[in-house]
Amino acid sequence: MRDPADFDAFYAGSVRRLTSQMYAMTGSRAEAEDLVQEAFARAWQRWEKVSGYADPEAWVRTVACRVRVSVWRKTINRLAAHHRHGMPDEVPGAGPDYVAIVAALRRIPAEQRRAIVLHHLAGLSVAEIARETGAPPGTVKARLSRGRQAMAPYLSDIPGGDQAPRGAGPAIGFGSNDQEVPHHG
């Protein structure tokens, strides 16, 4: 039996957080909102089961990512260039550093981007990311490392540097975030 009140409480408590995570992964407000809404709709469709999972929020996030992959593949020929290299949607009130980070995330491969968002934003450990993405832990570590390396040129103000794109953001370091962090889910 599906309990609407139970679902509504779950939705209210996690929709904003998941939308912000999907925005970091997509750089598009509209796409992030659509993906999260669709994923939540699928959660309600199977709420008898999903509500019994240890981490329904992770389930919704996984579905949102998979829906995105499916949609992306179907439109790859039409939108790939814009999708990957266009600037992120303007977010009123967003700081320039945050905008620069989202723009840099859009310039790295999707799997690296997902790993970075799950680790640095969602707070998942390498093991948790491995479980959520279905990739071995070693692969997750490699994606994190390579993703950071790939983003670095876009987050440092290297004047005239060959790798620094025009309009590159301010200097932003990864600090000492190489350690695993617990899932605060």
Added chain:
Amino acid sequence: MAEDFETILKAGSAEYAARTSPRPAEAVRARGDQLRRHHRAATVALAVAVVAAVGGGAFVATGHLSRHSAQPPAATSSATIATTSCRSLVASQSVKDAVTQAYRLAQPGLVHIAPVKGTFYYGACGDVSYAGARFTPTSGSTAGEQVALQDAGSVEKYFTKSPNGMWTYVATDGFPASTHGCAAIPQIPAALAALWADCRHG
């Protein structure tokens, strides 16, 4: 001095989250209810087709069976076989080929497919054989095949074979895949699922 990436990302995301205006939960539930109705309608249509096929003397899976759907008698009876005789077996290439061909027959339009390495399970309980596999597009696959093998098409599929019979597609894992693996698939005897470590190859 370099600013901290994670701090900026989290702060920016928190601001973004605070500013976002999600749709009402009622609208999301309405969409979920719509998806549920479509799924049920498809399941009923499939069950009718299955019953018709079985009545004709041979079951040929023509649709996308879920573990919630009605099951053909052959699959139901096979799942109730005494499980003490279950054994996990090494799948030969001929078994993999036959199972792959059964999935092609069940999914018209899928031709360029092959089992994903490390996801093939093969075994028997009594004289009924069971197999499970995930499939991936192979060289020459069309865009339609690639799309069909995404999402629900990418999860583990399950097959049975009666003595002297043909491999038959009987069930699929859910999407996203169940955390219980093939232990949640009624058509797979529990003892065999246990031998397969619940098909948790990931």
